[in-house]
Amino acid sequence: MKMIFRWFGEKFDPIPLQYIRQIPALDGVVTTLMDIPAGEVWPLEAVQKMHRTVTDAGLRVEVIESVNIHEDIKLGAPGRDEKIENYIKTMKNLSAVGVKVICYNFMPLIDWARSHLFFELPDGSRTMFFNRETVLNSTPKSMGERYAQQSGGIALPGWEPERVAYFDQTIKRYQEISQEQYWENARYFINAIIPWAQRYDIRMAIHPDDPPWPLFGLPRLINNRENITRFLSFSQSPYHGLTLCTGSLGVDPQNDVPAIIREFAGRIPFAHIRNLKFLENGDFYESAHPSQCGSFDMYEIVKAFHSSGFDGYIRPDHGRMIFGESGRPGYGLYDRAMGITYLTGLWEALEKA
Numbered sequence: 001m002k003m004i005f006r007w008f009g010e011k012f013d014p015i016p017l018q019y020i021r022q023i024p025a026l027d028g029v030v031t032t033l034m035d036i037p038a039g040e041v042w043p044l045e046a047v048q049k050m051h052r053t054v055t056d057a058g059l060r061v062e063v064i065e066s067v068n069i070h071e072d073i074k075l076g077a078p079g080r081d082e083k084i085e086n087y088i089k090t091m092k093n094l095s096a097v098g099v100k101v102i103c104y105n106f107m108p109l110i111d112w113a114r115s116h117l118f119f120e121l122p123d124g125s126r127t128m129f130f131n132r133e134t135v136l137n138s139t140p141k142s143m144g145e146r147y148a149q150q151s152g153g154i155a156l157p158g159w160e161p162e163r164v165a166y167f168d169q170t171i172k173r174y175q176e177i178s179q180e181q182y183w184e185n186a187r188y189f190i191n192a193i194i195p196w197a198q199r200y201d202i203r204m205a206i207h208p209d210d211p212p213w214p215l216f217g218l219p220r221l222i223n224n225r226e227n228i229t230r231f232l233s234f235s236q237s238p239y240h241g242l243t244l245c246t247g248s249l250g251v252d253p254q255n256d257v258p259a260i261i262r263e264f265a266g267r268i269p270f271a272h273i274r275n276l277k278f279l280e281n282g283d284f285y286e287s288a289h290p291s292q293c294g295s296f297d298m299y300e301i302v303k304a305f306h307s308s309g310f311d312g313y314i315r316p317d318h319g320r321m322i323f324g325e326s327g328r329p330g331y332g333l334y335d336r337a338m339g340i341t342y343l344t345g346l347w348e349a350l351e352k353a
């Protein structure tokens, strides 16, 4: 198991790599090139520069999150082949610097959705909150506008203002395709890229839909055991895999996360481990990592990875904003660093038991 930390790049993340390096027992970062729009090739020079920046700071970078997929690919629109070719070129350039895993998602239009980015808890920490009523009464566009306000101008992946401007238009395009067509579009993409993933030795790891239920009438793919099975059956290659995100799948109480981890062992190169706290009405906020702070049994989750011989990468997922910190919602330094120490402790105890 290798423990890594998400970092958005020098221009997009207020946390310096020198601080990240001081987190105990850390192997490296998982990063991205935020300023390259979906559908375009990540130039080799830019990839090499990113790699140099991280390794000069004494860290490794073997995982990328995310290389985003252009909507034309998800919609099966004309022009998708060219964008898939660009995707494959990006994979090649990433393999040139030793990248081993690409985390991506196939969520239509938007990445994760929450009602609040900085919801204040009684202890004064601030965290992301999902209030169902607020979300149901929103449109993607109004959510995007709310995020822009709440985040104080930080562009969230998938919610960049220039994309939000086209949300209404894009959502109409999604309304024209069926859920089955959406599955077909995913299969087309996977069939095109997995042979190259194998050749470049890069494991493709899809991230589950967050939240795992349909929003705004948009299709959903990766949200439970059955659909993960269906998606992974597109190719038996170990290069076609899953990012197991406990917080995304675990929001649906029907999903037995430790059982899913055990079932898909061998097809999970990357894990996002976080806890969350359900309120009585099913709304939830993102809590600190320890079991006693939230609703998940974190020991059972880590044990499921450990007992199935997991040898991939783990990162703590979202954390709260604490100690007066301000920064990217979900991605402050301190709470995630404590998450790492906690997860590393659980792992050591399992190793020695």
Ligand code: CS2
Pocket (backbone or CB within 6 Å): 065, 066, 067, 103, 104, 105, 111, 112, 157, 207, 210, 245, 272, 330
């Ligand atoms: C991440 C996702 O911040 C998060 O919640 O887990 O945004 C994830 O990076 C993407 O969906 C993967 O493409």
Ligand code: MN
Pocket (backbone or CB within 6 Å): 207, 245, 247, 248, 272, 317
């Ligand atoms: Mn995640």
